[in-house]
Amino acid sequence: MTTEPRTTRVSPPKDDRRAALVMAAYHQIAEVGFEGLRTRDVAAEVGVNVATLHYYFPTKEALIRAVLAHAMGQFRATLSPTGSAADQLRNHLRGLRQLLIDEPNLGLVLGELALRSARDPEMAATIRETNDIWHATLRGLIHRAVEQGQLDPSVDTDDVVAVVIAALRSMTLLPADDARSERVDGTFRQIERWLGLEPREEAT
């Protein structure tokens, strides 16, 4: 409750305000959903007046778009390529698993966004785009891994990619709450098995 002494000018210089507001909105969405998202609460979390929020984002919708962009960015970061095809595949899966652990809110927020996209064509387009990139990337990785003799040719099909992504989406877009965490781990493990990536022992 006490305001920290503003000795060091740590407080946001320029557009950290913007970023802070996006983060707060992100957090609020995870906490109360779009249903309970209130501009005043977002502003309060950053410690500014609502009017300030509207100074940066003309409308609530604009704020939500920014949250969408942030969430998409966080997700896409797990698609960065390094190592052999099989390694990249493994890294993607593990990176995703780690992301869900580090950022437990991401699932909720992405879920809210995915649901909302059903009523919001612009948002739907953004999400579909990322989704398609995801499919293409995974398909490409599996294909090259098979070519390089690292995976069994039988997994180089659209259907396999479809199941894998479906399962991953389930982890990513929904509260891990009811899909208890041992099931999450099991899911990741079994995907690696079916793909033919020898599952290394967990460290957790």
Added chain:
Amino acid sequence: MTTEPRTTRVSPPKDDRRAALVMAAYHQIAEVGFEGLRTRDVAAEVGVNVATLHYYFPTKEALIRAVLAHAMGQFRATLSPTGSAADQLRNHLRGLRQLLIDEPNLGLVLGELALRSARDPEMAATIRETNDIWHATLRGLIHRAVEQGQLDPSVDTDDVVAVVIAALRSMTLLPADDARSERVDGTFRQIERWLGLEPREEAT
């Protein structure tokens, strides 16, 4: 001035009104999400006054609970047992696929409910319960199918069940929009393949 005596039971008798309101709410949630759910609109869809809605459901929450019950019921119906274990398994998968086709809104509504359950312990409990039943049922079916020599023993593990349900949840709880329908079909097909159920050729 005098309204004709309502002796003949032409208009909904008693709690058809209730059911109609639940259906309308269900429909509204699919259309506008919890974010946009308005008691007035629900009442209007049934053609009654808002106050009438509150006669049947004291609060908006009560109405939502009823929608939850309805949605859960619809889903659980696909778990009904008939035939051999492998047949039941197949039936469940196909029943689910059919349900998604027949009732395209169900995914949206279940998704909304699942997300909301993250903030609503009572709702979370109901959903988790159904979820656990799902897991147990699937596990049991696979186990018996293996015992009866209909499936390969390698699929009789918790991890396999976890992936399968994760993939199915993805289909069930999220707008099929971005997971384009061919991917949905592919997913179902590949699950059958991995389980060792020979995928019959699709109709349609």
Added chain:
Amino acid sequence: MTTEPRTTRVSPPKDDRRAALVMAAYHQIAEVGFEGLRTRDVAAEVGVNVATLHYYFPTKEALIRAVLAHAMGQFRATLSPTGSAADQLRNHLRGLRQLLIDEPNLGLVLGELALRSARDPEMAATIRETNDIWHATLRGLIHRAVEQGQLDPSVDTDDVVAVVIAALRSMTLLPADDARSERVDGTFRQIERWLGLEPREEAT
């Protein structure tokens, strides 16, 4: 400040509420202009909640339209025909004069509406309509009065009607404040003189 005891059910039964709100808005416009018109204040003047106002008028604009209709009605009432043409002419002028005395707010409200009509085509149409009726009526009366030998033929022109109405509009649409009341009387007197209607002695 004390709420009057609601012993007698004098309080508005049905759509007196509507009328009361219109009257309050009318009064508020006279008092603070459109610039200062606040739905909350209008509602407060009637003693109801703002939400109640919006129950009757979906938007502030709708309320303003109703005020326009009310004001136009009050004005048009002075155009009712009785007696010979010259009598009707006299009656119209005197009726107008009386209206300005009885309803000192009318000028302000009509003025606000007239000014607003410059930015509001729909409102402009309504006002122009009344205005045209006014012109036509006056022109007709003068014409018939001339035919009946009650007025000098020289006044039977569009230009005369234009001046007369211009002068009357000035009285009607603007605060009588600065056009001090003796000038208002003088204006009415002189119009009668120029038209050839012998001005009767004032009673005030």
Added chain:
Amino acid sequence: MTTEPRTTRVSPPKDDRRAALVMAAYHQIAEVGFEGLRTRDVAAEVGVNVATLHYYFPTKEALIRAVLAHAMGQFRATLSPTGSAADQLRNHLRGLRQLLIDEPNLGLVLGELALRSARDPEMAATIRETNDIWHATLRGLIHRAVEQGQLDPSVDTDDVVAVVIAALRSMTLLPADDARSERVDGTFRQIERWLGLEPREEAT
């Protein structure tokens, strides 16, 4: 990075800024009325920040006062005396007519100001002052014109002045829109006739 030194007086020197802001406010009032007058929009029209506006005018009210002064000045300019009394009279009428044509916004702005003066004593005083000067001037001109034998003695009364000014005010203070322009011309013509100034043929 370095802005060129503002040695050359290309940009407005000192209080051209002030004047520009007043003109913009004047323009805005004509366009959207007091109801829609926004300091931000005024500043934007000049191309400066709102804060800059507040540097020149501490409050919105101060800006409005300046607009009032500007509008009054423009009007009073038509009262400048040149020629014989009858000429001055004619010049005043024609000058006014020309002003309304050249500056179609003036009517709107003066109308807004007149209406506002009903709630603003200070503004009312300023307007009444101008108004009284107008009356006195007109009265004086007519009186002298009669003395010089240029007009009929019958028009040398307060009542005549009252009607004439009432009619002129109607032209000046209200949107010419509904008082269609042919009526405006007719009004000016008839005033000249009644005063005994032979109306010269119009040029357009």
Added chain:
DNA sequence: AATGAATGAGAGTTCATTCAT
């Protein structure tokens, strides 16, 4: 002399809920 950033105090509008009938 000028501005970007910030804000307090509202503004119109919405909505779940209540209650007399």
Added chain:
DNA sequence: AATGAATGAACTCTCATTCAT
């Protein structure tokens, strides 16, 4: 069993004004 009328509490968004720079 059903409704029209009413409301408190909020919600998003706006705006004149301030202030450090």
